Amino acid sequence: MxxxxxxxxxxxxxxxxxxxxxxxxxxxxxxxxxxxxxxxxxxxxxxxxxxxxxxxxxxxxxxxxxxxxxxxxxxxxxxxxxxxxxxxxxxxxxxxxxxxxxxxxxxxxxxxxxxxxxxxxxxxxHVSQRLLEMTLDELDAAREWMLILGRKTAREKIASLLAIIARREASLELTTAGDGMDFELPLTREAMADYLGLTLETVSRQISALKRDGVITLEGKRKVVIPDFDRLQIETGDDTDGGLMI
Amino acid sequence: MxxxxxxxxxxxxxxxxxxxxxxxxxxxxxxxxxxxxxxxxxxxxxxxxxxxxxxxxxxxxxxxxxxxxxxxxxxxxxxxxxxxxxxxxxxxxxxxxxxxxxxxxxxxxxxxxxxxxxxxxxxxxHVSQRLLEMTLDELDAAREWMLILGRKTAREKIASLLAIIARREASLELTTAGDGMDFELPLTREAMADYLGLTLETVSRQISALKRDGVITLEGKRKVVIPDFDRLQIETGDDTDGGLMI
DNA sequence: CTGGCGCATTGACCCAGATCAAGAATTGCG
DNA sequence: CGCAATTCTTGATCTGGGTCAATGCGCCAG
Structure with missing residues (x-):
């Protein structure tokens, strides 16, 4: 350090x-x-x-x-x-x-x-008010996450995580060039498993499955391309109306 | 209403x-x-x-x-x-x-x-500061809950829920008469299942198992007696040092 | 008392995801 | 460049908890 x-x-x-x-x-x-x-x-x-x-x-x-x-x-x-x-x-x-x-x-x-x-x-x-807002947002994210952990299938979990990261990425870069998003996965398979309450083998298998089904493309192991974000959104199992921004 | x-x-x-x-x-x-x-x-x-x-x-x-x-x-x-x-x-x-x-x-x-x-x-x-404190506590509870949802077995989930309710109950009544806590379950089996990311059948089976193993006693369907809180605590899978008050 | 309705329990069976076990692909380092 | 260490993929098998289905138990209304 x-x-x-x-x-x-x-x-x-x-x-x-x-x-x-x-x-x-x-x-x-x-x-x-x-x-x-x-x-x-x-x-x-x-x-x-x-x-x-x-x-x-x-x-x-x-x-x-x-x-x-x-x-x-x-x-x-x-x-x-x-x-x-x-x-x-x-x-x-x-x-x-x-x-x-x-x-x-x-x-x-x-x-x-x-x-x-x-x-x-x-x-x-206003500093504590701002902190309150941020904490409430975090609480919303945590609750969205609880639905993922408690009720979604492995495939839906992976799709949800990819969608969350893609949205975050897009909101920071502000470069939502139409569809066709792509980003570097900041997590190892093991970290993704710890995020989603799965094992790393299941994460790997489900990513392979999403790739096989054309929902995502991989360049190397970490770079993800999402040709059709709506398609990914459907795979998450969420309502189509977007859901919470995390 | x-x-x-x-x-x-x-x-x-x-x-x-x-x-x-x-x-x-x-x-x-x-x-x-x-x-x-x-x-x-x-x-x-x-x-x-x-x-x-x-x-x-x-x-x-x-x-x-x-x-x-x-x-x-x-x-x-x-x-x-x-x-x-x-x-x-x-x-x-x-x-x-x-x-x-x-x-x-x-x-x-x-x-x-x-x-x-x-x-x-x-x-x-200080109203918003108080609200910030409360929200941070809720966030802690949500995160404790995420561990339950993502990584605990059905038996540990049930034990965790019972421990959470028992602790809450005790902290409100302030009548922690030694060990031997008892309380009325405020949730149906289905609500417990929705809380824990299980089905109601699994909830029922695990409650029966905890009863059979002497961890809890039931009076009727809703009244729970916990003869030895430490024993219940062990069943939750958490560290022995108490964990967060929820 | 009796039938119906809402919970809860229990059993039999099945399957999604865990576990165990090889390998393959990257990455990093001397 | 080559060898080891990570990280990832894939296969074979097992199992905890889901699913489907029957039964039990109060409890209230008639």
Missing amino acids: SDMTFDHKECGSCPIRHRAVCARCEADELEELDAIKYYRSYEAGQPIVWSGDRMDFVASVVTGVASLSQAMEDGRTQMVGLLLPSDFLGRPGRDAAPYDVVAVSNLTLCCFRRKPFEQMMLRTP | SDMTFDHKECGSCPIRHRAVCARCEADELEELDAIKYYRSYEAGQPIVWSGDRMDFVASVVTGVASLSQAMEDGRTQMVGLLLPSDFLGRPGRDAAPYDVVAVSNLTLCCFRRKPFEQMMLRTP
Whole structure:
């Protein structure tokens, strides 16, 4: 784990984490946030915190992917959160991390020291209001995910995950060039299995099946092409009217 | 659905929903909440709102149990939230309900009209801070639940649900008379199945198995006695160190 | 008391996905 | 470039929980 320093200009070029923390911040509040923030980067596979560890920062994902997961003693693990760029990590007002947090790919976090951040929250109501909005969105995502875990078939699970990632990808890049989306899968088969409550073999088989049926195309093992997003959407088993943006 | 009126005194006798909404309210804020609140009661099985319906109130559960659930077109349904007394229902800042909400047992809600409630949130920061705390707790519960749905066996699922209800029950009554807890199951076998991502037959079989193995005792079909909570805890598959309070 | 209705239990059978076991394809590194 | 370590794919087999179907148990109405 290495500390990185971004100068002020560079920070200006990654507005994501400020927008994430506070969509309505005034200049002087941004200044205040700048004073308590620092960047940190992790390599793929590196743990960030273990469940129960003291966590003295909150953070916003700048680049890369991180996962939150819960493990049982016998090794079964379930991913319970997937953090993509602009997502918020950490929990104001709580000392210990409730989950294992791992960098899934190379990752850069924009961290804010927790205590001063909490004090700022008390003073500036729209920061906590913004955080409330984000948390409610996360709760919606978690509930969508519960439907996936509890009631969908393996094929529907895979299709749902691909659709979620594709939508996220599209919303960040804003390059929804018609249909024909494509993206790099940020997860290994094993991570996908942990996300979906499956085994990695089943994930692999179902991806092969979707490929065989022409729902997706693979370039290499990680690059996914979705020729017809509506077709993928049907495979998810969800109502056709779109569902929640995650 | 019938409107009920509670007089001010009776309202004073059910402090739950005020505490739930705002642990730190001052007298005049409570006054203000009183002005926009009304009680509403529902019978077991009655729908409260359907997914997509406009929802012009937020509420706090006074008595009874309600469920949030998501349904797929083909009838598969997954419960994604279980609201017990003191829990909060609704979502400031969102017009349409994202889930079906149903009264599982006879239910009384303490409702607040949404618009004035939202305005109050903007003015009194600790209301939104309290709501943020509650939402973060709900998110923790949802994530605990994701582990249950994704990775636990049917027996562990049932044990987990019983432990969750027993803990909730105990925390409200504050009558943890040593071990030997007992409580009335507020859910039908079908509702338990929807909670756990199982079928009602499997729920029934696993309850019978836990009874046969002496982990629980049944009096009638709904009254559960837990002679040894630690034993039940072991059956959940969780770490022994307690886990999250839900 | 009796029939009907809504839950709950139990049994018999089956299948989607887990498990176990080889390999194949990539990736990385000396 | 070659060898090892990862990561992924595919096959064979097994099994937990789903499905279908019958039966039991209260409970209320007549």
